[in-house]
Amino acid sequence: MKFKEKIIERVRDTVIRNQMIDPGDRIVVAVSGGPDSVCLLDIFSKLREEFHIELIVAHLNHGLRGKDSDQDERFVKNLSRKMGIVCHTKKIELYRIRNKRSIEEAARDERYTFLFDVLRDTNAKKIATAHHMDDQAETFFINLLRGSGPKGLSGIPERSDDGKIIRPLLGLRRYEILKYLKDLNLPYRVDESNFDKRYLRNAIRHELMPMLLKIQPQIIEHIHTLSKILKEEDRFLDELISSKMSFSSHEKDKKITVSINEILTLPEALKARAIRILIGRISTLKRLTHIHIENIVRMLHSPNPQKEIHLPDGMVAKKRYNELILEKKKAEHSPPSFIYHIPEDGIYHIKEASCMLKFEVSKIDPPLKLKDEDKYTAFISEDKARYPLIVRNFRKGDKFRPLGLEGTKKIKDLFIDLKIPKEQRYLIPLVIHKNKIIWVCGIRISEEFKITDNTEKILKITFSKT
Structure with missing residues (x-):
């Protein structure tokens, strides 16, 4: 069997073993014009009748290399036309839209956004990318240097979890791809930025990997094997934890x-x-x-x-x-602040706290049954808490004398004792009379404003969420 046929057979085996393709699939092939993507497109063009698939080429011009980038785009269009494959292209100005992302990260993000746009617009089922075994090894070391755990070290999967992204060349080495192209006399583009060692992946590719290959010529294959083992163990452990x-x-x-x-x-x-x-x-x-x-x-x-x-x-x-x-993380906001003046009986909506407070004064005649167990209703001695009142939220330094206690207590300490999260504390209304807290709504009234034997009128306050 010729070398070309061996390569095609290995890619065919990768596709079948990983269940990458279903008959009738329309597949978007990501083609940059470089050797890897040209190899992928050529092999898939030879397998499309066997697998009963339709191919669509997608090329994103990042606009990073001026005329060279434009020539890459023209090359991909011409290559697609010769193969009789529809080609979708788009040009962007990556430097202008990168925001705070690194060039590598922004390029990857924009590329996948474009590929998924083409997938949607053409009603395709899969996206095929040309990642290979050397890419896998480089990704392993990138993630190792970043401090990744087993999941990161498992590297690039043959297919994404949802099956929409497939990588048929992961079983091939870079030198095998270059030999395939040379034997078939297939042209490709060379991106000079791939030799710029300021980028981490390029530094690993051109400095670290050659040194390691001298020590262990099979290191890329060993990393590929390790990555597959880690993937399987990772999948099993994830399923085990999720079930528990x-x-x-x-x-x-x-x-x-x-x-x-x-x-x-x-x-x-x-x-x-x-x-x-x-x-x-x-x-x-x-x-x-x-x-x-x-x-x-x-x-x-x-x-x-x-x-x-x-x-x-x-x-x-x-x-x-x-x-x-x-x-x-939500946008940083100051704690909500609100204050409402209560001049008389009535229902008052506290929109910031999404609640409603009802105030009503009545005589204790005949004696009322006070529902002490209802934390959403407070009965206050009206002669100690006459209108006007104020409803506001918690402020630092607030304190009062909780019902049944001798001394005062900080409202913050009350919230801590009740395990009320920080985010909720500023949404709890406080009823105030002349700078003294009458009621921490839904939590505790003040000892100073409780009903006594001398109370003639009561102020009933009802608290409810809206």
């Missing part, structure tokens, strides 16, 4: 809440993995390192009932007493 955990998830709000005890009762080796799984449900794990995860585990063990850790990509992990909350 229950949590509330608010995908729309990018928020997950889980009992801290559920995580801490897991074996030590699985705690970090459980946290990664939870974060992965609402955010990317690309910049998340093992150090970040260790810090979260340390926070869960901390005696401090309320702490938080800021993570990459706008994520924050919050410890709120017995719960771990993982969510996308």
Whole structure:
């Protein structure tokens, strides 16, 4: 069997073994014009009748290399035309739209955004990219240097979890791809930026890998094997943990809440993995390192009932007493401040706290049955708390004398004792008379304003959420 036929057979085996393609699939092939993508397109063009598939070429011109980038685009269009394949192209100015992202990261993000746009617009089923075994080894070392755990070291999968991205060349080495192109006399473009060692991947490719290959010529194949083993073990452990955990998830709000005890009762080796799984449900794990995860585990063990850790990509992990909350960081806002004047009986809507307060004065004649067990209703001695009153939220330094206690207590300490999360404290209304707190709504009235034997009128305040 000729070398060309061996290569095609290996790609065919990768596709079948990983169930990458179904008969009738329309596949978007990502073609940059470089050797890897030209090889992928040529092999798929030879296999399309056998697999009963339709091919669509997609090329994104990043605009990074001026005329060279434009020549890459023309090359891909001509190549597609010769093969009789429809070609979709788009040109962008990556430097202008990169924001705070690195060039490598921005290029990858924009490329996949474009590929998925083509997938949607053409009603295609899969996206095929030309990643190969050397890319896998380079990704292994990139993630190792970033401090990744087993999931990061498992590298590039043959297919994405949803099956929409396939990588048929992962079983081939770079030198095999170049030999395939040379034997068939297939032209390709060379991107000079791939030799710029300021980029981490290029530094690994041109400096680290040659040194390692001298020491162990099979190191790339060994890493490929290790990555496959790690993938299988990683999948099994993820499924095992997911079956043991229950949590509330608010995908729309990018928020997950889980009992801290559920995580801490897991074996030590699985705690970090459980946290990664939870974060992965609402955010990317690309910049998340093992150090970040260790810090979260340390926070869960901390005696401090309320702490938080800021993570990459706008994520924050919050410890709120017995719960771990993982969510996308919201824009920084000052605590909401509100104040309402209560001149007389009536119903007052406190919009900032999404609640309603009803005030009504009545005589104790005949004696009323005061429902002390109802925390949403307060009965106050009216002769001590006459209108006008004020309703406002918590301020630092607030204190009062809780019913049944001798001395005063800070409102903050009351909230801490009741394990009320920080975010909720400023949403609890306080009823005030002449700078003295009458009632912390829904929680406790003041000893100073309680009903006594001498009380003639009562002020009934009802608190309800809207």
